Structure formats: C-alpha cells, structure tokens
Amino acid sequence: MIDRRTLVGALEVSRLADWVIVERRREIGSVDERTRLRRTEARQLWTLTVHHDSPAGRGSAHITVDAVDENAEAVVDQVAALARASIGPTWLSRPLAAPARVRVEDPALAKREPLDAASELVKRLVRPTEVVATATITRDHVYLDTRAGLHAEWTETLYRAELLAIAGARSVVLSRDARHRDGLDLSAALVNASEDLKLLARAGAPVAGKCSIVLASEALLHDGIGVWAAFVSQADAVIERQGLTRYRERAPIMPGADQISEPLTIASDGALDFGVHSVPIGDEGDAVRRFPLVERGVAAGLGLSPREAALRGRDANGGVRNLVVEAGSWSGTIDASMGRVVEVRRLRSLSIDPYTGEASLEIALAVDHSKAGTRPFAGGSLRIDLIAALARAKRTAAVLTRGAYKGPQAVLVERAELIA
Amino acid sequence: MPTDVDPQVRTYLREAVAKLRGAGFASAHVLAVSRHRVTAAIDVLGAGVARGQCDGAVLTVRDREGMVREHVTNDLSRDGIASAVKVLAGNAREASVDFGRAPAAPPIPNPELRRLPDAQLLARVGALAMRDREVSSRVVYSAALLDIDDATVWSVAPGRDVVQRLVRVRRSLTRVAWNGTRPIVSEATRAWRGGIDEQDLSQAEIVAAKDNALLLMTPRAFEDREYAVAFDPAVAASIIDVAVRSLLTSSAARRPEVARRLAIGANIIAPLVTLVDDPTAPGAYGGFQFDDEGQPAAALTLVDRGRIVGRLEDQGRGRGRRPGHVGRVEPAPSHLRVAPGTFEAAALVDDGFVLEGPLGTVVDPASDRVVIAVARAHERVAGKRTGRVFADIELVGELGKLFASINGLSKQTQSIGLRDELDGQPRWRSIETPWLKGRGLLRARRRPT
Numbered sequence: 001m002i003d004r005r006t007l008v009g010a011l012e013v014s015r016l017a018d019w020v021i022v023e024r025r026r027e028i029g030s031v032d033e034r035t036r037l038r039r040t041e042a043r044q045l046w047t048l049t050v051h052h053d054s055p056a057g058r059g060s061a062h063i064t065v066d067a068v069d070e071n072a073e074a075v076v077d078q079v080a081a082l083a084r085a086s087i088g089p090t091w092l093s094r095p096l097a098a099p100a101r102v103r104v105e106d107p108a109l110a111k112r113e114p115l116d117a118a119s120e121l122v123k124r125l126v127r128p129t130e131v132v133a134t135a136t137i138t139r140d141h142v143y144l145d146t147r148a149g150l151h152a153e154w155t156e157t158l159y160r161a162e163l164l165a166i167a168g169a170r171s172v173v174l175s176r177d178a179r180h181r182d183g184l185d186l187s188a189a190l191v192n193a194s195e196d197l198k199l200l201a202r203a204g205a206p207v208a209g210k211c212s213i214v215l216a217s218e219a220l221l222h223d224g225i226g227v228w229a230a231f232v233s234q235a236d237a238v239i240e241r242q243g244l245t246r247y248r249e250r251a252p253i254m255p256g257a258d259q260i261s262e263p264l265t266i267a268s269d270g271a272l273d274f275g276v277h278s279v280p281i282g283d284e285g286d287a288v289r290r291f292p293l294v295e296r297g298v299a300a301g302l303g304l305s306p307r308e309a310a311l312r313g314r315d316a317n318g319g320v321r322n323l324v325v326e327a328g329s330w331s332g333t334i335d336a337s338m339g340r341v342v343e344v345r346r347l348r349s350l351s352i353d354p355y356t357g358e359a360s361l362e363i364a365l366a367v368d369h370s371k372a373g374t375r376p377f378a379g380g381s382l383r384i385d386l387i388a389a390l391a392r393a394k395r396t397a398a399v400l401t402r403g404a405y406k407g408p409q410a411v412l413v414e415r416a417e418l419i420a
Numbered sequence: 421m422p423t424d425v426d427p428q429v430r431t432y433l434r435e436a437v438a439k440l441r442g443a444g445f446a447s448a449h450v451l452a453v454s455r456h457r458v459t460a461a462i463d464v465l466g467a468g469v470a471r472g473q474c475d476g477a478v479l480t481v482r483d484r485e486g487m488v489r490e491h492v493t494n495d496l497s498r499d500g501i502a503s504a505v506k507v508l509a510g511n512a513r514e515a516s517v518d519f520g521r522a523p524a525a526p527p528i529p530n531p532e533l534r535r536l537p538d539a540q541l542l543a544r545v546g547a548l549a550m551r552d553r554e555v556s557s558r559v560v561y562s563a564a565l566l567d568i569d570d571a572t573v574w575s576v577a578p579g580r581d582v583v584q585r586l587v588r589v590r591r592s593l594t595r596v597a598w599n600g601t602r603p604i605v606s607e608a609t610r611a612w613r614g615g616i617d618e619q620d621l622s623q624a625e626i627v628a629a630k631d632n633a634l635l636l637m638t639p640r641a642f643e644d645r646e647y648a649v650a651f652d653p654a655v656a657a658s659i660i661d662v663a664v665r666s667l668l669t670s671s672a673a674r675r676p677e678v679a680r681r682l683a684i685g686a687n688i689i690a691p692l693v694t695l696v697d698d699p700t701a702p703g704a705y706g707g708f709q710f711d712d713e714g715q716p717a718a719a720l721t722l723v724d725r726g727r728i729v730g731r732l733e734d735q736g737r738g739r740g741r742r743p744g745h746v747g748r749v750e751p752a753p754s755h756l757r758v759a760p761g762t763f764e765a766a767a768l769v770d771d772g773f774v775l776e777g778p779l780g781t782v783v784d785p786a787s788d789r790v791v792i793a794v795a796r797a798h799e800r801v802a803g804k805r806t807g808r809v810f811a812d813i814e815l816v817g818e819l820g821k822l823f824a825s826i827n828g829l830s831k832q833t834q835s836i837g838l839r840d841e842l843d844g845q846p847r848w849r850s851i852e853t854p855w856l857k858g859r860g861l862l863r864a865r866r867r868p869t
Contacts, residue, residue, distance in 0.1 A: 001497070028492075032748065034671060035735065039748065040507060041492040043476075064844075067454075067475035068495040078471050081538070085468035132674060164674060171675045171786060348784035349791060355602070360814075360865065362791060364784065378787060381816070 002065065006072035007046065008145055014076050016083065016147070017053035018093045020285040021046060023143040029115030030136035031122045040115050044068055048075070049284050051093065052083040059087040060307065062283075091310040096150050097287035099280035100271035100318075104156040105139075106180035114139050117181070121161070126187045128194040130166040135159070146285045154280055159184055167197035172346065172364075177224075177403045179274040185402070192218065196345055196365055199376040203365060206380030208420035211340040211368075213382065213413045217400055219344040219361070225323055225405050226350060227361075230386040231266055232320050233354035235293045235301065237308035244355050246387060247299045257297030257391040262328045264391050266294040268303060269406075270321030277321035277404045288318030297391060325407025328395030332410055336369040342418055343367040344382070357387035381419045389413045429454075430522075430583070432501045433576040436479060438517045441578060443509035445481035448577060449714055452477040452496060453745035455571040456534060460541035462549050463563035469538040474845075476746030479504055480713075492746055519581040526572065526585035529615045533570050533587060536616070541566060544616070548591060552626050558634055560603070561596035568616065569839075569846060573745055575714035584709040588613050588848055590837060591621055595633035599811065604795070606632035606777070611705040611837020611850065618703070632777065635796065637811040642797075644863035648772030649815065650855055653834035655794055657851035658778035660695070660756055661838060663790075663819060666783045668722050669751040670733040677786045681820065682728055690826040690858075691726035692761060697739070699754035705837030706754045706849035713740035713749060722756075744845030758853040761829025768828055768857045773797040775815065783819055790819040793865060812865040828857035 004023045011019045028041035046065045051058055061082035065075055109117055114137035121135045138158045145151050161184055163174040172193050178184045196218075220226050234245050234253075252258045270288035272278050281287055284306050292300040303319035304312070334341050346364040353359070361382040368375045395408035433450045440448035457472045475496045481489050493504040531540075549564035567590040574583045592609040608629035612619045651659065666672055673679045681688070699707045699717035710716050715738045722730045734740035734751040741752040768774070777795025784790075797813040799806045815822070835852040 030748065034674060035488060035749070036486060037488045037490060037748070039490040039492070042504070042507075043492070043494045045494075061470075063470065063472060065473065066494055066844075067473045068500060069475060069497060070473060082468055082470055085466055087466065166674075166676060169676045169680060171677060348787065348789055349782040351780070351782075351791075351793070360791075362782070362784070362789060364787065379789065 001068060002046065002070040002072050002075065004046075004143060004145065007048070007075065010072045010076040011050070011147070014080050016050045016080055017058065018051040018147050020049045020144065020146045020283065022283050025141040027114055027139045028136060029113060029118045030134065031115070031118045032134045033122065033132050034134070038115060038119065047283050048079050050079050050083050052080060052087075053090070054084070054087060057087045057090045059083040059085065061086060089311070091307055093306060094310055094315065096146060096148055096285055097315065099152045100288045102271045102278045102280055102288075103273040104154065104179055104278050104280075106157040106159070108181060109137070109139060109157050121159070121181065126190065128190055129197060131190065132164040132166070134162045144281060144285065150285065152281050156279065158276065161186055163190065163193075165190060165193040165197060167194065168201065170197050170200045172196055172200075177276045179276055179278070183274055183401070199345070199367065200365055200378060203376040203378040206363065206366070206377045206418060206420045207368065208380070208418055209340065210415070210417050211342045213416045214334055214341060214343040214410055215413070216343060216345050216410050217402070219347045220410060221402055221405055222347040222350045224403060227352075227359065227386050227390065228266070228323050228325065228405065228407075230352050230357040230359065230390070231293055231323070233352075234299070234357065234387070235268070235303050235320050237302040237304050239354070240302055241308070241311075246356055249299050249302065251299055252297050253294055253299055254388045254391050260297065260392060262395065263297035264294055265292070265296055265326035267292050267324045268301075268317075268320045268322065269324045270318045272322045272324065272406065275322035275404055275406075279318070279321075282318045286316035286318050288321065291317045293320065322404040323407065325395070325405070327397050327399050327408045330394040330396050330412060332396040332398060334369050336371060341369040343369060352386060357385060359384050359386045379420070382416055383419065384413065384416060389416070428498070429496055430574055430576065430581065432496075432498050433477070433574055434517075434519055434581065435514065436501050436505045437519075437576050437578065438514035439505045439509050439512050440479065440481050441517050442515035443512035445509075446484050447482040449480045450477060450574075450576045451480070451712055451714065451742075451745065452574045453571055454496065455569065455744065458533065458541065458568045458570070460538070460545045460566045461563060462542065462545050464561055467542050467545070469541055474744060474746075476744070477501055477504060478742065478746055479508055481508055517578045519576065520579050523581055523583045526583055529587055531616065533568055533616060548593060548621065551623065552593070552630055554630070556597070556630065556634055558597045559595050559630065560598060561594070563594045565590070565592045565594070566616075567592075569848065571745060575710055577714055580714060582710055582714065586613060586708060587615070588705055588837070588839075589616055589618075590705075590839065591619075593621060593626055593629050595630045597633040599635075599637050602811075604633050604635070604811070606630070609837070611839075612703045612835075613705050613707055614703050632796065635809050638808040642810045642813065642862070642864040644861070646859060646861050648769050648857070649860055649862065650768040650772070650774045650857045652774065652776045652855055653853050654836055655775050655778045655792065656758070656853045656856045657836035657838070658781045659790070659792055660758065660851050660853060661753070661849065662781040662783050664695075664697075664722065664732070664753050664756060666785045667819075668728075668731045670731060671751055672785055673731060675785055681788065684728055684730070686728045687726055688728070688820045689723055689726045689823040692826055692829055693723055693823065694721070694725055694759040695723040696721050696757045696759075697732060697753050697755065698757055701755045701757065701852070704755035704835070704850050704852075708754060711738055711740050712742040712745055715740065717754070741847070743842040743847050747842060747845045752847065753849050755849070756851045758829070758833075758851075760831050760833050760854045763828045763830050763857070765830040765832045765855045767803065768830060768855050769800050770803045771801055773799055773813075773862060775813065779812075788818045788820050789816075790822060791816050797862065810864070813862055814865050815860040815862055817861050822858055822860050825858040825860070826856055830855035
C-alpha cells in the first residue's frame with residue numbers, strides 16, 4: 001500500500017536534489033440524465049516531481065500514480081531513474097514562496113456529498129426548453145509536501161455541467177465549469193440557448209463579404225477561454241525561449257497596439273477567488289501569482305514554471321491560469337447604420353495557430369445586421385489574425401465572469417471578411 | 421517494475437457482486453482493471469523509460485425502477501473493494517450467486533511485458549531508431565517510441581465471470597524539419613494488440629516519415645475551389661473516427677438533427693461504402709473480448725453499401741466503453757473497418773490532390789459541417805504527381821455530401837490505431853481503411869500575409 005508518509009520516507013533517502021509530492025483525495029459525484037446514472041468515485045492520486053543533479057546538469061521527472069496497491073520505494077526508484085535519464089542544462093531550485101491566498105472551495109459543499117449536490121443541481125434546473133443534463137462535482141482534498149519542508153493543504157471543488165438543449169428539430173450543446181454552484185449560471189445559459197434555438201429555426205445561408213463582427217459571449221468563450229487562447233500560447237515561456245512566439249516581452253503585440261484609444265490589457269490571475277484554474281500552489285511547488293500578459297498593448301509577462309523562472313533568474317508565477325481582460329467602454333449596442341455587422345453567437349469550431357495567432361472560426365449561428373434589418377444565418381467561416389484583431393477590438397464595459405475568464409462580455413472587430 | 425495486483429482479486433469481486441445482489445438490486449456488475457503503461461523513448465536529447473500504473477473497480481447496480489448507480493474506487497485490495505460495496509449496499513449480506521465456470525487465466529505474452537527490464541525496452545527502441553541510417557542535417561528533431569498499455573480487465577456479474585488481458589502496443593518514429601518559418605512534423609506509427617514484437621514499422625514507412633518531414637512545400641498561393649481528392653488511410657481514418665463517434669452512436673442520436681439525418685435505413689453515403697465495427701478482428705488495437713459492461717464482443721455493421729443499418733450503443737448493447745476502463749460509460753467504436761475497393765492506391769486521382777498527414781477533423785453534428793485539416797496536399801495532373809505540394813490545406817463542406825461523393829476505394833488498406841485521453845484516462849480504437857476518392861472544396865488554412 002502506498003501513502004504520503006512512505007513516499008516522503010522513500011524520497012528522503014533517495015538523494016534526489018529536490019522533490020514535490022502532491023496527494024489528491026478525490027471524491028466525485030455525477031448525475032447523467034441520458035443513462036439515468038448516479039455515480040460516485042473515491043480515488044487517491046499522487047503526483048511526484050523530482051529533480052536529479054549531476055555534473056552534466058539537472059534532470060527532472062514528473063509522474064502520476066493512480067493506484068493504492070503500489071510500493072512507495074518502487075515508485076521513487078522509477079521516477080528517480082527517469083530524472084537521471086533526462087539530464088538537461090543546470091538550474092537551481094529557488095526558495096519557495098508562500099502559497100497564494102485564494103478561495104477554491106464552495107462553502108456550500110463543505111457538509112454535502114458531491115452526488116447529492118449534483119442531483120439537486122439537475123433537479124432544480126429551470127428548463128425553458130427540453131434539456132438533457134449531466135452534472136459532475138469534484139471535491140479534492142490536496143496535500144502538498146516539498147523537500148524544503150513546505151507543507152500546504154487545501155480543498156478545491158469543481159462543478160461541471162454539460163447540457164443538451166433541444167427545441168423541435170434543433171439542438172445546442174452547452175458546457176460550463178465553475179468552482180462554486182452560482183458560478184455555473186445555468187439559468188442564463190439555458191435562456192440564451194433557447195433564444196438561439198429559435199434563431200436557428202429560421203436561420204438562412206451566409207452571405208460572403210466584408211463586414212464588422214461582434215463576438216458575443218458564447219462565441220468569444222468557445223470551449224473555455226475561446227479566442228483569448230491566442231495569448232496563452234504567446235505567453236508560453238518555452239515557446240518564447242525557442243524564439244517561436246510572434247512578439248517578445250516589452251514589445252507591442254502588433255505595430256501600434258500601444259497607441260490606440262483603449263489599449264488591450266490582459267492578466268493571468270491564478271489567485272482569483274473561485275477561478276477554475278486558481279490554486280494556492282502549483283504541482284511543482286511554485287506559488288501561484290497574478291501577473292500581466294499584455295499591458296496597454298505591450299507584451300508584459302510570461303507564464304514561468306520553476307525551471308523557466310530559474311533559467312531567467314526570475315520568480316516562478318504558476319504559469320498562465322485564469323485570464324482577466326480589462327473591459328472597454330463600448331456599450332455593446334450594434335449599430336449597422338455605418339455598414340454591415342455580423343453578430344457571431346455560436347461557433348462550431350475554433351482553431352488557433354499557436355505561433356502566429358491566426359484563427360479559423362466556423363460559425364454555427366450568427367445574426368447579420370444591416371440597414372435592411374437583421375437576419376439570422378448558420379454556417380460560414382471567418383479567418384482572423386486574432387492577436388491583431390483583439391488588440392484593436394472594442395470591448396464592452398459590461399464584464400462577464402465565466403470559468404477561467406473575467407473580462408468584457410463581447411468584442412467588436414472591424415474590417416473582417418465572412419467566407420460563405 | 422510494476423506491482424502486481426492481488427491474485428485473489430476475482431474472489432473479492434465475486435464477494436462484491438454477491439453482496440450487491442444481497443442488497444436487492446435487480447442487476448449488479450463489477451468491472452475491475454489493473455493497467456500498466458510503459459513508454460520507452462529515445463530522442464535527440466537522450467533515452468528513458470516511464471512506467472505508470474492505474475487500478476480501478478467500477479461497481480454498477482440497477483434498481484427496480486431502472487435507475488443506475490455506480491461507485492468507483494482505485495483500491496483493489498479486499499478492504500478497498502469491501503468499502504466500495506458498502507457505499508452502494510450498506511451492510512447487506514451476501515446472496516447466493518451462480519457465477520458460472522471460472523475463466524481460464526488469460527495467456528501471458530512472450531516476453532512478459534511486466535517483467536521486461538528497461539534496458540531491453542530501450543534496446544528495441546534503439547533498434548527502431550537505427551533503421552533510418554540516411555541522416556539529413558535538415559532534420560532538427562527525431563524520436564523513436566515504444567508505448568505499451570497492458571490492461572487486465574475482470575468483469576463479474578451473476579452467471580458471468582470473465583477476464584481479458586489487453587496488451588496494446590504502439591511503435592512510432594517522429595521526424596521534424598523546418599520549412600520556412602514552420603516546423604514540419606512527420607510521424608510513422610504502427611499500433612496493434614498482442615505481443616511486443618508481433619509487428620514493426622516497415623522500411624518504407626520509416627523512409628516516408630523522413631521524406632515527408634523534408635518535403636519542400638510549394639510557396640505559391642493555393643487556389644481555393646472544388647477538386648477531386650484522395651484521402652490517404654491516415655486522413656480517411658481521422659474522418660471516419662470523428663464521424664462515427666459524433667454521428668453513429670446512441671448518444672449522438674439524442675440530437676434531433678442527427679436522428680433525422682442518419683435514421684436507420686437512410687441512404688446518404690455512396691453505395692461503395694460498407695463500414696463494420698469489429699472488436700474481434702485479430703490484433704486490432706481497439707479490439708476486445710468483452711466491452712466495459714461485460715458484453716461479449718461481436719461485429720456490428722454500421723453502413724451496408726451506403727445504407728445506415730446500425731449504430732453503436734451502450735447499456736448492454738455491446739459498445740459500452742469506459743475511458744481507461746473506469747470512466748463513465750459511453751457508446752464508442754472499437755475497430756472500424758471500411759471494406760476495400762478495386763482501385764490501385766497509386767492511381768486513385770488523375771487530376772486533383774492526394775491529402776496526407778491528418779491534423780484534425782471537426783464535425784458539427786447539428787449541421788453536418790466538416791472541416792478536415794491536413795498537413796500536405798500533393799497535386800496530380802493526368803495521373804501523375806506534378807511535384808507541387810501545398811502545406812496546411814483544409815477540406816470544408818458537408819460530411820453527407822463528401823461521403824456521397826466517394827467514387828473509389830483502393831484495394832490496399834491500412835490499420836491506424838488511435839489513443840487519446842478523456843479526463844486523464846485513455847481511449848483506444850482503431851480504423852482499417854483503404855484510400856478513399858471523392859470531391860470537396862479545398863482551401864489554404866493560412867491566408868498569405
């Protein structure tokens with residue numbers, strides 16, 4: 001049998017240069033209306049990160065153990081062998097910083113079983129249309145120990161809801177993640193879906209041509225953080241070190257990005273209360289911090305793991321986590337008097353080139369606003385240079401908090417082209 | 421070396437089922453897995469072997485009203501399973517249950533993977549890496565990999581006590597070279613179920629991996645329009661896999677658009693196409709002897725000469741599969757097989773493009789819209805390659821129209837094994853397909869700047 005005490009004991013005699021153990025005691029409760037299933041899980045998981053120093057450099061290894069019937073010495077031998085086999089440039093672990101003070105546990109779950117909470121969530125759904133729901137609630141009790149003696153423990157909760165909304169011959173799929181129940185905001189999501197289903201029922205074909213586009217919240221945050229993911233890969237320290245990013249720190253993210261009236265500011269905030277990627281301390285023992293990615297149109301920071309931080313002589317920050325985008329002053333009102341505006345409400349798919357930020361957006365539902373009136377349509381594609389488009393975009397003053405995102409509800413991008 | 425699971429585990433599982441029956445549930449099933457993963461790799465930086473273990477037991481009961489209740493644990497000890505039973509059945513007493521005959525122990529592969537030392541694994545990977553002797557200074561990264569998922573799965577229910585050992589092996593070789601400002605990644609992979617040395621990459625596949633990485637792409641702009649196209653088996657497999665998982669399952673059929681468009685009996689695919697999901701195919705990477713609900717494996721025809729005749733269903737209908745054998749059950753394919761045609765693969769397209777190197781396929785189940793991204797499009801004119809190769813091309817359109825346009829299948833087929841993960845748990849499947857020929861709108865994925 002494996003436990004934290006025997007693992008620590010085995011690591012202490014292993015003569016490794018540094019190590020971090022994270023134990024997760026995981027409880028999951030889920031309810032699936034499709035299969036009429038109520039499911040619970042109780043698992044214990046360990047992740048080990050170890051570093052081995054030799055005259056040739058430092059080797060690191062990271063493994064996860066998802067079994068109780070293991071032998072601690074054997075696990076440590078394995079991970080140490082792996083670290084010895086992956087020697088790279090030398091770097092030294094920096095002193096550990098204090099864990100972030102952040103709330104990641106829903107207080108409402110403190111005295112409830114995840115399964116009961118998931119059942120209630122599904123039962124109390126306000127359903128403006130037919131809905132097939134799946135709700136999963138995870139509660140992790142996390143214990144972290146490091147070779148330097150730092151010990152931290154906390155409880156984190158995660159709600160996940162997947163909904164299929166159906167009206168007549170049309171359907172849409174919704175997915176929401178949140179640290180606490182109210183963060184899911186499922187009622188608003190279903191009302192929005194119900195409206196979109198009505199629009200889909202009378203949607204026509206797309207008409208190609210030049211237009212301005214409004215990315216409404218569902219399209220803006222497609223599959224999580226949506227179009228903002230373009231900035232996450234640009235802040236990857238490894239890609240930046242290899243010279244593969246589009247812009248470098250302290251340079252404008254595009255020519256003139258720092259000269260426009262409301263320059264773009266984006267921060268990564270892993271210490272945002274109830275952010276789905278918030279955590280006090282990372283799996284490598286790195287304290288999680290808020291740091292800027294883009295400040296007034298200028299690239300300002302990178303997500304730094306302990307290794308990348310040490311190689312740069314800086315402090316680790318826990319990597320890019322929740323994105324906080326500064327709101328703008330646009331009211332969100334669509335004015336088609338000056339030309340055609342396409343309001344993109346839902347996407348079928350979004351693919352972003354991690355190196356350049358060029359993106360292909362496949363439209364599931366949009367509304368064409370022109371002087372002649374409004375017309376919903378389904379289909380069509382947009383090809384956008386997302387870095388440039390979002391740097392120039394007008395952002396709403398109204399702020400939306402959803403999953404790993406806090407920022408404007410919608411953005412307006414001028415000078416785009418719709419491909420039918 | 422991995423820790424072996426307690427040999428008495430089947431006894432504990434039987435006790436669990438007996439207690440669940442004793443609690444009065446209409447049906448009870450326990451699925452347990454002990455899974456070891458070994459990955460041996462050699463790349464330009466060094467060599468290493470990673471080993472991981474994942475255990476799990478899923479206890480499933482159905483009550484008289486048809487509600488299903490499941491509990492999952494990763495503790496396969498007697499106490500661990502007993503605690504899991506308690507969650508569902510409290511302190512119920514064991515009922516008398518007939519489990520039928522005890523199954524024979526699954527055959528032990530030779531060599532026994534769990535006893536194979538790191539050095540022997542690395543020797544095999546080293547031998548694979550050494551088979552490509554023509555070194556090019558343009559190749560900036562190369563790697564050889566041997567990836568083994570070795571799972572022993574027990575399924576115990578009243579009247580049924582079965583066990584299977586599924587050893588899934590992948591060998592692959594990766595080459596990366598720069599083309600302009602972009603890295604071009606090319607990979608040759610062979611995946612199967614069985615012994616570690618049963619199959620290997622052919623010399624032609626190894627050479628092709630390097631040649632594809634080194635291909636110089638045509639710099640001129642690609643003209644977006646409809647063309648005759650041929651999909652190589654890797655691209656065809658990517659399309660078939662995504663299409664089946666998002667359209668031909670019982671969960672996909674919950675969407676009214678899918679149910680209407682792909683009703684049983686619908687003729688929306690070219691009559692040349694017959695598609696079968698066959699978990700019993702020998703050596704198939706995605707195959708199994710029983711599914712994760714304990715149902716015995718049997719072939720299922722999904723498309724018969726262009727007509728939809730079946731869909732993949734869970735809940736006791738033979739295709740209930742769990743990610744990593746412990747995740748939530750979902751209807752999913754095992755080994756999809758497209759019947760071969762009569763054409764020679766090399767002569768499928770006279771004028772058009774041969775699409776190679778799948779980068780991803782997206783199907784929107786609601787609208788049937790498909791986007792198939794590929795790494796390379798080779799131009800052919802008058803039955804011959806022109807030498808022009810365009811990078812990063814995508815085919816866009818309606819999946820139904822694309823399948824209806826299929827007017828040729830090659831005699832030759834290839835089997836492609838796929839492994840992805842859902843919530844950290846692996847899903848395995850394979851697709852055996854010929855080259856496919858059809859028509860579609862091709863366009864460049866990146867606009868010239």
